Amino acid sequence: MSTTNNASAKQPLLEVQGLKTYFYTEDGVVQAINGVDFTIHPGEVMGLVGESGSGKSVTSLSIMRLLPSSGKIVEGQVRLDGKDLLTLPEEKMVKLRGNEISMIFQQPASCLNPVFRIGDQIAETIMVHQDLNKREAWQQAVEMLRKVGIPAPEKRATAFPHEISGGQAQRVMIAMALSCQPRLLIADEPTTALDVTIQAQIFDLMRQLRDDTGTAILLITHDMGVIAEMCDTVAVMYAGQIVEYANVATLFDQPLHPYTEGLLAAIPTLGEMKETLAVIPGSVPNLIHLPQGCKFAPRCPYVKAEICTTNTPDLRDITPDHRARCYMRFPETAHHWAGVGKANWQFKGDEVLVEVI
Amino acid sequence: MSISLKAAAKDLLVVDNLKTYFPIKAGLLQRVVANVKAVDGVSFTIREGETFGLVGESGCGKTTVGRTILRLQPATAGSVFFDGEDVFAKRGGDLKALRRNMQIVFQDPYSSLDPRVPVGETIAEGLEIHGVTSRRERQDIVLEMLDKVGLNPYHANRYPHEFSGGQRQRIGIARALALRPRFIICDEPVSALDVSIQSQILNLLRELSHEFGLTYLFIAHNLSVVEHISDRVGVMYLGTLVEVTDRSELYHNPLHPYTQALLSAIPIPKPGMRRQRIVLRGEIPSPINPPSGCRFHTRCPFAAEICTHEVPLLEEKAPGHWAACHFVESVGNTARLQPAVVHPPENISS
Numbered sequence: 129m130s131t132t133n134n135a136s137a138k139q140p141l142l143e144v145q146g147l148k149t150y151f152y153t154e155d156g157v158v159q160a161i162n163g164v165d166f167t168i169h170p171g172e173v174m175g176l177v178g179e180s181g182s183g184k185s186v187t188s189l190s191i192m193r194l195l196p197s198s199g200k201i202v203e204g205q206v207r208l209d210g211k212d213l214l215t216l217p218e219e220k221m222v223k224l225r226g227n228e229i230s231m232i233f234q235q236p237a238s239c240l241n242p243v244f245r246i247g248d249q250i251a252e253t254i255m256v257h258q259d260l261n262k263r264e265a266w267q268q269a270v271e272m273l274r275k276v277g278i279p280a281p282e283k284r285a286t287a288f289p290h291e292i293s294g295g296q297a298q299r300v301m302i303a304m305a306l307s308c309q310p311r312l313l314i315a316d317e318p319t320t321a322l323d324v325t326i327q328a329q330i331f332d333l334m335r336q337l338r339d340d341t342g343t344a345i346l347l348i349t350h351d352m353g354v355i356a357e358m359c360d361t362v363a364v365m366y367a368g369q370i371v372e373y374a375n376v377a378t379l380f381d382q383p384l385h386p387y388t389e390g391l392l393a394a395i396p397t398l399g400e401m402k403e404t405l406a407v408i409p410g411s412v413p414n415l416i417h418l419p420q421g422c423k424f425a426p427r428c429p430y431v432k433a434e435i436c437t438t439n440t441p442d443l444r445d446i447t448p449d450h451r452a453r454c455y456m457r458f459p460e461t462a463h464h465w466a467g468v469g470k471a472n473w474q475f476k477g478d479e480v481l482v483e484v485i
Numbered sequence: 486m487s488i489s490l491k492a493a494a495k496d497l498l499v500v501d502n503l504k505t506y507f508p509i510k511a512g513l514l515q516r517v518v519a520n521v522k523a524v525d526g527v528s529f530t531i532r533e534g535e536t537f538g539l540v541g542e543s544g545c546g547k548t549t550v551g552r553t554i555l556r557l558q559p560a561t562a563g564s565v566f567f568d569g570e571d572v573f574a575k576r577g578g579d580l581k582a583l584r585r586n587m588q589i590v591f592q593d594p595y596s597s598l599d600p601r602v603p604v605g606e607t608i609a610e611g612l613e614i615h616g617v618t619s620r621r622e623r624q625d626i627v628l629e630m631l632d633k634v635g636l637n638p639y640h641a642n643r644y645p646h647e648f649s650g651g652q653r654q655r656i657g658i659a660r661a662l663a664l665r666p667r668f669i670i671c672d673e674p675v676s677a678l679d680v681s682i683q684s685q686i687l688n689l690l691r692e693l694s695h696e697f698g699l700t701y702l703f704i705a706h707n708l709s710v711v712e713h714i715s716d717r718v719g720v721m722y723l724g725t726l727v728e729v730t731d732r733s734e735l736y737h738n739p740l741h742p743y744t745q746a747l748l749s750a751i752p753i754p755k756p757g758m759r760r761q762r763i764v765l766r767g768e769i770p771s772p773i774n775p776p777s778g779c780r781f782h783t784r785c786p787f788a789a790e791i792c793t794h795e796v797p798l799l800e801e802k803a804p805g806h807w808a809a810c811h812f813v814e815s816v817g818n819t820a821r822l823q824p825a826v827v828h829p830p831e832n833i834s835s
Contacts, residue, residue, distance in 0.1 A: 179679040179680060179681060180679050293768045293769075295768055296768065323542035323543050323706070323769065324542065324706070324707075324708070324747065324750045324751055325542060325746055325747060325750045325764075325765045325769075326768070326769075327750065327752075328749075328750035328762065328764055328765075329764055329765070331752075332762075332764055350679070350680060351752060352680075352754040353709075353751065353752030353753050353754045354752045355754070356752065356753060356754045356755055356756040356758075357752045357753075357756075358752075376756045377756050377757060380754060380755065380756050390681065391680060391681060392754060394680060394681050394683070394684035395680060395684075395709070395754060396684075396687070396709045396710050396712070396713035396714075397709060397753060397754060397755075398708065398709045398712055398736065398748065398751055398753055399712075399736050399753075401712075401713075401732070401733065402713065404688050404691065405683075405684035405687055405688055405713070406684060407681075407684050407685050407688060408681040408684075411649055411651070411682075475685075476635045476685070476688075476689075477635050477651065477655075477682075477685040477689075478635055478636070478652075
């Protein structure tokens, strides 16, 4: 996937291929992600967008191998700079986390240890991965706090997590995550719990740090506005699979997958003054009992049962930089939709468009 | 702000200088040492049939305003008039009769329904309290309400855990609607829902307002959602209203610096759209000890000396457009922010 000029070499930084992660629960096997493929280049900001149950968080946890005990990566490859992460022994993986790949989460306050000072927590990360003594690590921690825009960092470093706000806590997490200059930062809904004016500050910070350090970012969110503002490329996830994958400009300009189209039309956009919003009928499928064929078919206004509900479409290049998982777009089946106009998405909510077992 | 209490016959709700403080007690004798000034002098009116959006970030007091209006929270000062009647003066049977007309839809569809009661009974609860004694009649109304919100009759016997978040929110709406109120407060009704479910609920709320002639106070932190559904919008910051106007005017001509910053901070799903981003300095101050003068001065890119000691009043700067700022001036038939001072921006990106 070619990207903006922010990405340097063509050599990919992270390659995810055919990733499948299942959770083994009392109720059955939850197919959280079912074949995910994407590539991130150095310096690129890639967005992973989807709603509840789409599998976006599980994808990031799988890459980091931080799944809970009930989760297993059953198939696939994850390669960082060419080396396979899934077969790495755990000691090597520990060395990688916080060092080459870092991660920040949604609730920053719950990621910080309440009984240690902030400076100590950042210094801890530094000492684990670098050969510095306590004093040197502390100095570097203060520098990181300065870089992330915390005022009077020498003083703030002595504060405890409960003494700082949510926005500041997320800056501390970013400081911690970037303290060892990782190649990739995974940010899982980093601003969802923050106010929108604080969110703007955090994203400005992330962009600036990316420009300064060349760190690639995998940004996970449910907010299409954030994708438009921050990302170079975007993958839309639904029911454990990527259904569309493109450059940001291309995706917003011409969404190919019906789910993306519906999602964009369902969001109230500032300044557009729409009368009614698009409604995607039905609800997300049960990940234990997934429908046969295309997972979005039961909710798709373009569905043609004979074609869509037998086999799952694969994710294919429709144009060189734009992949979609939809029979309506594949050259060999597109003719069935000749003359079909744009759906108006005027549903009430609970409709089922096609019964799929 | 002076409110004409001989308000137009179309004004359904009049809020006058409302204050709600939460006392902080400390020490052996549990003396009140300070107050969280959640709502600190808020005044606005809502016309019948209108959807009034109240928007603001954490700690601005918007939820407390809603709860105080309904007397779910006692007010510290100020008054609320519903259809000309003093809400805070009502007692006993009169209060009950008033409450029939003022209902609420809560934010959390998971905690706002009694998990041990079938939803049909939850919807009917208000009916029973307000004297609809015939079981048959209650049942009929419940079925009618379920239908109006897009659910099926058999859903009445199910328990909340058997429904999705979006469906539970519909049940909450059915409950609020059952008594055919004139006024419904929607307190962050879609914040806990996925994007694709939000649109279902927003469309439903709009439809019901047309069908039943409802008046809404729509409280949310998401300005895009508020702008979509509201006729007029009030922007709150740290317990006070900083701007009030109709939604189109708010978007096209935001007067208050906070509103401008808020609008510029919202990520828009349109890549490549170049906007003038105003990044606010610092954090939202604590409502226990709000800044002197204009509460926003600690973060305002245009704060001048006067802002640190003189509280700007919410005034009508242009017809139908109210703002609380020393530097917003009326210019003919419109108004403009004319700052005297501009602080150098920090971390501003294009």
